Amino acid sequence: MADMRSAFIFSLSLITVFTNLVPPDNIFDDFTQGAPLRYVINLTNCMPSPPFGPKMEDTFISDVISGGTLSSSSDATWNMLLGNEKYINGSRYNLTAISSLRVTSIPMSDQGQAIVYVYDLDPRSWKRLAVQDITCFTGQRKSEIAFVTTNQTKTPLYTYDDVSATLLSGGEATFSFNIDGKSPDDQFYYVVGRIEDFSFIDGDIVFSIDIPNELVISVYRAQLSRDSHVTLTSYQVNRKTASRDEIGAYRGSIERGGWYRIYSLN
Incomplete structure (x- = not known):
């Protein structure tokens, strides 16, 4: 199991003064043992997929991990799925009466690769307002995705x-x-x-x-x-x-x- 976890090699792109970077060998244990985690993603260093809608202008996204799953189909691989959503200011999309909904979905694997889907949606029609669909490698090139945690016991x-x-x-x-x-x-x-x-x-x-x-x-x-x-x-x-x-x-x-x-x- 240790060899499997070591496939994650995170480089730090952004850490606030009140959080610590989760070491590569700790990500599996921290996630499955209830640690309070946040992800930080440098979108500019990730590899974009063909656009499926208007391109998003953000360069960094970060959020608290409120829920996720981690599963294994064999003793050699595991897959994690994270998801968050929140309302953001809709003025950039000329929404004056309602906020836009940002949905982030992140499937990951122990092979060091995350597919990051970020959608800004109109919650009345579910029309895509902007899309970010990227592949992030955990530290194989520049810093792309990192996990941080608080010092809480x-x-x-x-x-x-x-x-x-x-x-x-x-x-x-x-x-x-x-x-x-x-x-x-x-x-x-x-x-x-x-x-x-x-x-x-x-x-x-x-x-x-x-x-x-x-x-x-x-x-x-x-x-x-x-x-x-x-x-x-x-x-x-x-x-x-x-x-x-x-x-x-x-x-x-x-x-x-x-x-x-x-x-x-x-």
């Missing part, structure tokens, strides 16, 4: 009461669910994210993450019961039609030794 939470107390006190929390329950030396599938919004439904703690792309949003919804067990359901929502397709349901435990982990950040 992660503390595992093993009970419903601990998770409830952390969230109700305003504390930050992340999760990493190994939904196949298999080790990194076998085939596996992780769902990872930050608990940014939550609610209590019949006493259960409910939270979710969205992993968006241009047309579809993959949703993972977790429900933590008082016995410290988690039911995770996943489905996809089509942006244009609002139709919903169920994907699956998974169950696990946050108890000590369980495959589902929740961490508080200090």
Whole structure:
């Protein structure tokens, strides 16, 4: 596994004073162990694909990783999928009554290559306002893509009461669910994210993450019961039609030794 992780060789292009670069050998562990991560991408150093719409003018993009998946089809390869979306000022596209929606989708592999899709969309018609479709290599040439993390300490939470107390006190929390329950030396599938919004439904703690792309949003919804067990359901929502397709349901435990982990950040 160490040889596989060493395929990632990151060069630093931009680091703020409050974050640290994630070393190449740590990216797999940091992601699957709930570390608070941010990506920084130097778009000018990446290799553009043929344009599929108006070209985007931005040279750097950076955002907090709010959710993603990491899976393996064999013991030699793994693939990561990250997704973020946010509203940005629409004045550059002459949108005066509404903001434009920026969707970033980043499939990555352990071979050191990331395909970065960035779409600015009109949320009324889903028309493409600008597109950036590029291939970024992790440090093989100039600095292209890097991961940074804060100095926060992660503390595992093993009970419903601990998770409830952390969230109700305003504390930050992340999760990493190994939904196949298999080790990194076998085939596996992780769902990872930050608990940014939550609610209590019949006493259960409910939270979710969205992993968006241009047309579809993959949703993972977790429900933590008082016995410290988690039911995770996943489905996809089509942006244009609002139709919903169920994907699956998974169950696990946050108890000590369980495959589902929740961490508080200090």
